[in-house]
Amino acid sequence: MGRFRKLGVAVALAAIAGTTLAACGSDGGGSSSEGSDAKVLKLWHYESENSAMGIAWDKAIEIFKTEHPGVQVTFERKAFEQIQQNAGMIINSDEGPDIMEYNKGNATAGLLSSQGLLTDLTEEATKRGWDKELSSSLQTTARYSDKGVMGEGNWYGVPNYGEYVMVYYNKDLFDKNGVTVPTTYDEFTQAMDKFVSKGITPLAEAGAEYPAGQLFYQLALSKADRKFVDDYQLYKNPVDFKADPLKYGAETFADWVSKGYVSKESASLKAEDMGTAFISGKAPMIVSGSWWYGRFKDEMKANWDSFLFPGNKFSAGSSGNLWVVPTSSKAKGLAYDFIDITMRPEIQALIGNNGGVPVAADASQITDPKNKKLIENFNTVSSQDGLAFYPDWPVPGYYDVLVSGFQSLINGSKTPDQVLDAIAKPYDDGVKEITGK
Template sequence: MGRFRKLGVAVALAAITATTLTACGGNDEGGGDGSDAKVLKLWHYESANSAMGIAWDKAIETFKTEHPGVEVQFERKAFEQIQQNAGMIINSSEGPDIMEYNKGNATAGLLSSQGLLTDLTEETEKRGWDKKLSSSLQTTARYSDKGVMGEGNWYGVPNYGEYVMVYYNKDLFDKNGIAVPTSYDELTKAMDQFVAKGITPLAEAGAEYPAGQLFYQLALSKADRAFVDNYQLYKNPVDFAADPLKYGAETFADWVGKGYVAKDSASLKAEDMGVSFISGKAPMIVSGSWWYGRFKDEIKFNWDSFLFPGNKLNAGSSGNLWVVPTNSKAKSLAYDFIDITLRPEIQALIGNNGGVPVAADATQITDPKDKKLIENFNTISQQDGLAFYPDWPVPGYYDVLVSGFQSLINGSKKPAEVLDTIGKPYADGVKEITGK
């Protein structure tokens, strides 16, 4: 997904050590393709009450029923463990046979170019996964030999979608007599009204991904598909001193200056932002559909969501990928598990628990709010509006963006300085990948 958090190498190494101690026996009895393996080691980082967590728990049950002689060693990992240290983890003998991994050039693309992920092209065509996924969703599954997404072989398979939207507290809007916005101008008017009442309208988190995604949403309001192709796929050079990136940074700073975003949010993490909304303190957050299932499960007040007003392009993509490490000793079993997650009954579970399925029967989605979530994603997807995420283009860019937008929130740097700060690593990274 577009979630990004950081954890030290020491913790990841501790996790590997723990895995070594608990995964006694491993898969050593498996054959070359894992067809006779007796153990499937599966890792993912979805919470148990999230849409994907619920659906994948059911998929594990189904897998066990259909493979009675196979033990599933499932481990729920912290996102940070996999995000920051995936190459080291899956290149070890204690890595998983299949795991959830983040899509994009800087993550799945990088590992595929290093030979650490199994080429799934033949299996995808044989099992018909390519027929279940639209071309826009396939973008994040395929990578060139340089690790650039959108072309080349399949190195991962998504089974859900995701996108960034505006979540809002309907009770707070009603209590303060503020209309729910349907346009960009109405959005800023509503935020002005909250500020006038002493309420910070938009919870934010500068220490992790949310701030960068807000910047990207603002930039995308002035962007077109050509910009996305240039920024994400290196079609042409990107000028960080010009719109739409200039507009995004300047507008972000303007929002901080107007009190739409609190300056002390520079040090907050995504969880802090989410809890602020869940507790009923924040009128709005701009974040992804990955929160939806948790909000549905935990929030007690009246809430809803809407697409970022006026945008035809939105941060979003397929969901994270199921990848099979090259070192997997149970590849055949891993393929079977991926296949199960794309079945209609598993896809319906994703949809009925606040997720965005990619191959569900719409008649099986019962909750009106869940249907709206899926319909909004389909609207974006059908108008070619998935613009991926701002940190995807080059390895290590996530940390660059976090640092840059922390500086913008706390006022230590001006927009032009931040754009310079994030522009050079981008250009250097693209040159390293493309040679240009």
């Protein structure tokens, strides 16, 4: 899941959220013919059987077996923790996988690619059209420089699902209180004003975990352009925390608290508290990610739906995890074939029809209206190069820095200016450590 991403771009290796899809066989190299005569494909991932990706990848395995008679697929479902600390060692051993699901970001796929442990997939991405199926913002997490920094250089992974932040809303509460679903930022604040006038806090929030930082980032992104995102996330240029859009994000966040859009009591709440408040019908809205979608679909009794953060071109979000092929893989050609199958329309539709967010699905093939809207909104963001990753991604340990900062803004113990100071120094120090500048 995406959330406010402790794992992110330059986070420490200990935060690796790895997964592995593996394949074994004969000697491997870089072309699709390498390892194509292998007789075993060893595949690891950590998705549950009933998840959208688990269902889709089971079907992909079935198709692979049909199209590769004589090849044995050895699948192992690995726990997150099994490879969290030892991913590099695992894939560099004789027991390691040939293809695996692995987390994106500088500290994970980027780190292993810089160590020479992942196969360069650039030729295959071009040959098989993956570079055409994935938007430029989705490709950011697939490509890494020789230093392991995402966004440039060669392909070392291929994502086939995505995630993004949106506004979930309780349609019954909107109807009961005569509130219209907003399509602009001004309409959004007017809707919240109407709830406040009726004694209802419009947004459930959680200051003790990632949601508050997501709201701050969404507000900042309302004044952002791609240059800001690249500067903040990819270190293209220095970032001024005392200027917009970050200044606007912090000041507007504080203003929303003062207006009663966000309760001061939410400073001590966690994401689960926010989610259950929405599920139980106590809150009209939350601002959070697509990872909540399946749970709301299963547990919400009230009528609900979602919309993109009004007025924003950019949204927190990214690709999902990557398929990567370890350098040690002996069945590289088979691994490439399997990745290609996961990008096919029928597999992408399976992801979408089971509550996931496929990266290359035809929305007309998605049958459930809510699923369809989830995908259409993601496609809108992705097609306009609007995925802005997550606010804690840039530097190690930044998750805790942001949680502390915006918890202080909710409870009123710090001003926006003080919070911006508090989050600027760790960012600047972290970027300097990574880039040497």
